[in-house]
Amino acid sequence: DTAVSQTPKYLVTQMGNDKSIKCEQNLGHDTMYWYKQDSKKFLKIMFSYNNKELIINETVPNRFSPKSPDKAHLNLHINSLELGDSAVYFCASSQLQATYEQYFGPGTRLTVT
Amino acid sequence: DAKTTQPPSMDCAEGRAANLPCNHSTISGNEYVYWYRQIHSQGPQYIIHGLKNNETNEMASLIITEDRKSSTLILPHATLRDTAVYYCAHSNYQLIWGAGTKLIIKP
Numbered sequence: 394d395t396a397v398s399q400t401p402k403y404l405v406t407q408m409g410n411d412k413s414i415k416c417e418q419n420l421g422h423d424t425m426y427w428y429k430q431d432s433k434k435f436l437k438i439m440f441s442y443n444n445k446e447l448i449i450n451e452t453v454p455n456r457f458s459p460k461s462p463d464k465a466h467l468n469l470h471i472n473s474l475e476l477g478d479s480a481v482y483f484c485a486s487s488q489l490q491a492t493y494e495q496y497f498g499p500g501t502r503l504t505v506t
Numbered sequence: 507d508a509k510t511t512q513p514p515s516m517d518c519a520e521g522r523a524a525n526l527p528c529n530h531s532t533i534s535g536n537e538y539v540y541w542y543r544q545i546h547s548q549g550p551q552y553i554i555h556g557l558k559n560n561e562t563n564e565m566a567s568l569i570i571t572e573d574r575k576s577s578t579l580i581l582p583h584a585t586l587r588d589t590a591v592y593y594c595a596h597s598n599y600q601l602i603w604g605a606g607t608k609l610i611i612k613p
Contacts, residue, residue: 397549434591436550436603449600483549494540495601497549 396420397498399484405504406474414469414501416484424448425467426485426495427459436483442467471503479505510604512594517610524581526607528594531575538597539570541579543590544606550593553579584611
C-alpha cells in the first residue's frame with residue numbers, strides 16, 4: 394500500500410491555466426505538507442496543515458491555495474500558472490509537526506509552457 | 507537567517523564508509539538534526555535524526571558535535587544503491603533543509 398500518494402505524476406500545461414495536484418496519506422498522520430523542489434534540487438516548504446488547519450504558509454504567491462477536506466488529504470490548487478512555477482511538487486506527512494520523520498509522496502513534475 | 511550547508515558532491519568506493527558532513531551553525535538548543543536522502547526522481551526518504559547524542563539505526567549512524575553546530579552522517583558499508591542526494595535539515599516549527607550532497611558510490 395502506498396503511504397503518501399500524489400496525482401498526477403506529470404502535469405504539462407500552458408501559462409495562465411489553473412491546475413490542481415492531489416495528495417492523500419493513509420498513515421493516520423495529523424500533519425501534511427507541500428514542498429517545491431526547483432531545478433537546482435532545493436527543497437522549500439510551501440504549506441503545512443495540522444488536522445485540517447493551516448499552520449505554515451511561507452512566502453508563496455496567493456495564486457497557490459491549499460485545501461484540506463480532511464486530515465488524510467491536502468490538495469494544491471494553482472491559479473494563473475507562470476513559467477516560474479515549473480518544478481517538482483512534493484506532498485509529505487508526519488505524525489506531529491516537524492519533529493517527527495516526514496513521509497514524502499513520489500512528486501508531481503509540473504511543466505508550464 | 508537559518509543556514510544549513512553541505513558539500514555539493516562526494517564520491518565513495520563501494521564497501522567503504524561514506525561520511526557526509528553538514529554545518530548547521532544557527533541551530534538552536536531544542537532543534538533536532540535530520541537526514542534524508544533522495545534517490546533519483548523519488549521523494550525524499552527519512553534516514554535518521556538526533557538531538558545531542560550520537561544515534562544509530564539499521565541505515566546509518568549520526569554523529570553530532572558537542573556544540574551541535576555540525577553533524578556527520580555515516581553509511582558504514584556503502585553500496586551502489588546508496589547513490590543519492592543526501593539532505594541535512596534541522597527543525598524548529600519547520601524543517602530547514604540544506605542544499606544536499608550528491609553521493610556517488612563507485613564500484
